[in-house]
């Protein structure tokens with residue numbers, strides 16, 4: 001992403017400042033923080049601010065959207081987090097696969113606290129878990145799947161959840177849904193690219209054709225055949241040329257008969273985000 005100004009505008013909207021403040025207030029009541037990351041790019045989707053807010057709390061790391069990521073990378077990432085001493089697991093919140101493990105991890109992470117309470121004679125109250133993460137990683141989808149209710153609004157764009165919402169699960173657990181928060185300035189260009197690919201940052205504020213051509217270069221380098229198979233095209237070193245090929249094959253044309261590069265970019269990014277290009281991991285441990 002070349003145009004610094006364009007890409008740094010507006011990805012820290014007012015509601016994120018408010019959300020951050022809310023999380024800082026609520027953290028006192030919280031027993032465990034469930035941090036959702038995107039399994040395709042766990043490091044890029046880690047917000048250091050969440051680590052700071054949750055500094056003294058037990059933490060469970062969930063690598064969500066694992067169905068869109070490379071199998072091998074998923075396994076390696078869980079190993080990586082375990083060697084870091086974190087409770088970690090992969091999850092596909094849409095198929096509910098692996099949801100049972102969440103309970104085990106929460107219990108594991110809150111064990112000390114529960115034992116401490118018991119010794120002090122404090123009557124067991126529900127465990128309070130804050131579900132946190134950057135925008136669009138699937139926090140609300142996860143909460144709905146885990147609670148088997150559709151209490152939280154979801155959507156495939158950043159900024160769907162605007163305020164806090166507590167969701168009760170029986171008498172043992174309460175989950176706090178939070179709005180996704182980013183950090184004010186994303187300095188690392190590669191990280192910013194990954195966030196743009198997966199839809200963390202609103203498409204209206206990113207230079208979409210540049211993001212799409214960057215993705216083409218990434219795919220041609222790391223996942224040869226992915227674009228060829230999906231669009232029935234030949235690829236070459238000229239990413240913009242490839243983008244136009246994709247546009248031509250998918251009917252993204254302007255009135256005069258030229259390819260609409262912006263529309264082609266949206267098509268490519270949508271396909272990537274929906275797993276139509278296969279299981280693709282952007283970052284490996």
Ligand SMILES: Nc1nc2c(ncn2[C@@H]2O[C@H](COP(=O)(O)OP(=O)(O)OP(=O)(O)O)[C@@H](O)[C@H]2O)c(=O)[nH]1
Pocket residue numbers: 064065066067068091092093094095133134135136137138139140141142153154155156157158159160161162178179180181
């Ligand atoms: N393939 C796949 N898609 C998922 C998964 N979890 C969530 N999604 C999709 O990701 C999109 C974002 O989900 P949300 O639950 O709204 O994300 P969020 O983290 O609450 O987003 P904000 O509220 O904007 O911060 C939706 O289109 C979900 O259907 C998953 O495990 N796999």
Ligand SMILES: [Mg+2]
Pocket residue numbers: 139140141153154160161178179180
């Ligand atoms: Mg949400």
